[in-house]
Amino acid sequence: MRRVASGGNVPGVTRLPFIRPVSVVGALAAGALALTVLPAVAVDPGTTGADTLFPTSGNSGYDVKRYDVDLDYTPASNQLAAVTTVTAVATKALSSFHLDLEGLDVSDVEVGGQTAEFSRDGSELIIAPAAAIAKGATFRTVVTYGGTPSVHTDPDGSDEGWVPTSSGDGAVALGEPVGTAAWIPSDNTPSDKAKLAVTITVPNGTQAISNGRLVSRTKVGDTRTRYAWRSDAPISTYLAMVAIGRFSITRDTYRSVDGRRIRILNAVDTANGGSSAAIDKLPAVLKAEEGWFGPYPFADAGGVVDDAAVGYALETQTRPFYPTDGPSLGTVVHETAHQWFGDSVSLTDWHDIWLNEGFATYAEWLWSGSHGGLTPAQHFTRLYATPASSGLWSPAPRTFTDAADLFGSPVYNRGALTLQALREKIGTRDFFTVLRTWARMHRHGNVRNAQFVKLAEKVSGRRLDRFFHVWLEVPRKPQGY
Numbered sequence: 052m053r054r055v056a057s058g059g060n061v062p063g064v065t066r067l068p069f070i071r072p073v074s075v076v077g078a079l080a081a082g083a084l085a086l087t088v089l090p091a092v093a094v095d096p097g098t099t100g101a102d103t104l105f106p107t108s109g110n111s112g113y114d115v116k117r118y119d120v121d122l123d124y125t126p127a128s129n130q131l132a133a134v135t136t137v138t139a140v141a142t143k144a145l146s147s148f149h150l151d152l153e154g155l156d157v158s159d160v161e162v163g164g165q166t167a168e169f170s171r172d173g174s175e176l177i178i179a180p181a182a183a184i185a186k187g188a189t190f191r192t193v194v195t196y197g198g199t200p201s202v203h204t205d206p207d208g209s210d211e212g213w214v215p216t217s218s219g220d221g222a223v224a225l226g227e228p229v230g231t232a233a234w235i236p237s238d239n240t241p242s243d244k245a246k247l248a249v250t251i252t253v254p255n256g257t258q259a260i261s262n263g264r265l266v267s268r269t270k271v272g273d274t275r276t277r278y279a280w281r282s283d284a285p286i287s288t289y290l291a292m293v294a295i296g297r298f299s300i301t302r303d304t305y306r307s308v309d310g311r312r313i314r315i316l317n318a319v320d321t322a323n324g325g326s327s328a329a330i331d332k333l334p335a336v337l338k339a340e341e342g343w344f345g346p347y348p349f350a351d352a353g354g355v356v357d358d359a360a361v362g363y364a365l366e367t368q369t370r371p372f373y374p375t376d377g378p379s380l381g382t383v384v385h386e387t388a389h390q391w392f393g394d395s396v397s398l399t400d401w402h403d404i405w406l407n408e409g410f411a412t413y414a415e416w417l418w419s420g421s422h423g424g425l426t427p428a429q430h431f432t433r434l435y436a437t438p439a440s441s442g443l444w445s446p447a448p449r450t451f452t453d454a455a456d457l458f459g460s461p462v463y464n465r466g467a468l469t470l471q472a473l474r475e476k477i478g479t480r481d482f483f484t485v486l487r488t489w490a491r492m493h494r495h496g497n498v499r500n501a502q503f504v505k506l507a508e509k510v511s512g513r514r515l516d517r518f519f520h521v522w523l524e525v526p527r528k529p530q531g532y
């Protein structure tokens with residue numbers, strides 16, 4: 052659910068001349084412009100978002116229900132031609148609103164079937180529909196756009212967005228934290244989840260993989276093939292993924308702990324030999340994680356290995372992405388754990404990233420402990436011995452202010468240490484009750500850190516605010532916890 056804006060523009064976002072108040076009935080007759088009488092109810096422009104680390108990512112004034120993304124991609128020239136339909140509900144009366152879109156040329160925008168005015172300001176696509184949108188109304192925005200998509204470089208120097216593969220056979224679209232704006236005009240924040248349908252038309256002989264299930268594969272003329280994918284569970288935009296190239300595709304099924312048949316689809320780049328021993332172990336990983344965290348939250352699972360040299364794996368929903376050479380088993384354990392923590396139970400603000408990475412790292416410790424490696428308690432002892440001057444302890448996992456620290460050691464390792472310290476404090480039984488209740492209560496929802504603290508307090512019957520403060524918010528090695 053989106054936050055509702057307080058109204059007014061965020062400093063730094065230019066108010067463009069065409070963005071003027073329009074009446075709710077949209078009666079902006081030529082010549083009557085200056086005399087248009089506004090209704091007493093405010094009709095505000097929607098604005099950009101309010102994330103503490105990525106303030107221009109995400110928008111206010113509406114709640115997206117669904118994205119229909121229609122892509123046509125030619126690897127040889129790295130050219131994208133796209134039409135995206137965004138179906139949203141206005142959370143207030145809107146004279147204009149923003150979508151996030153980085154690069155590409157927009158040729159047309161329609162809202163409710165009528166041509167709309169639009170302008171660009173950095174990665175904001177600002178849309179003024181012909182008629183204002185009433186609060187509570189469902190409205191459809193169709194954006195036609197294309198060109199050479201951007202590789203987005205993050206504050207920490209890593210690449211995301213639309214990344215062509217090393218072999219030149221295609222590209223992969225990756226979006227954490229903000230790269231999805233390179234290919235979907237969107238409310239690009241984890242807090243606005245929506246359904247997603249992606250179709251990708253590519254030259255014959257090239258395949259296209261995305262999230263969820265493959266609905267159809269159809270010929271388009273003599274030279275192109277269209278792949279249609281669908282995610283029925285809501286998805287945060289940063290977890291949307293497309294991988295285009297040549298893959299060896301394998302399918303399997305997995306029977307979940309609550310009796311559902313989960314469809315597994317793996318796609319491994321043929322340049323990688325077309326197989327990955329670690330990905331083949333996915334059923335065993337799902338089984339172990341269901342034992343710790345409760346039922347797998349989606350109907351689809353799998354993985355994609357592609358030769359994009361980004362240097363990281365990503366928990367793209369239902370189908371994590373693994374870079375060139377394929378993952379280790381530990382990485383599969385990590386990205387699969389994110390399906391519960393991050394993908395199903397999602398952040399509201401990037402500041403709470405430890406709720407993703409601390410948990411996925413802890414899952415790796417649980418796996419190693421049950422497969423002949425270090426137990427979580429042993430991981431704790433080893434890491435806790437790190438000197439107080441180590442970069443593990445500072446900045447603290449929740450109080451860093453530089454977005455370059457989003458994927459730093461404190462978030463991952465001090466985050467996982469926090470969970471082991473919690474386990475030692477409240478006991479193993481209550482600890483797993485907390486994890487499973489968290490996954491169940493907030494399935495397909497959005498959370499904030501304070502809700503986790505409250506749940507742990509409720510399950511254990513103890514006050515834990517000071518404990519979590521010391522572990523997550525003080526930029527020093529915790530002592531005497």
Ligand code: TRP
Nearest residue numbers: 207209227363364365366386458
């Ligand atoms: N969230 C990813 C994971 O832990 C990692 C990730 C995404 C990352 N983007 C990154 C790590 C950039 C380092 C740099 O599974």
Ligand code: ZN
Nearest residue numbers: 385407408411
């Ligand atoms: Zn992770």
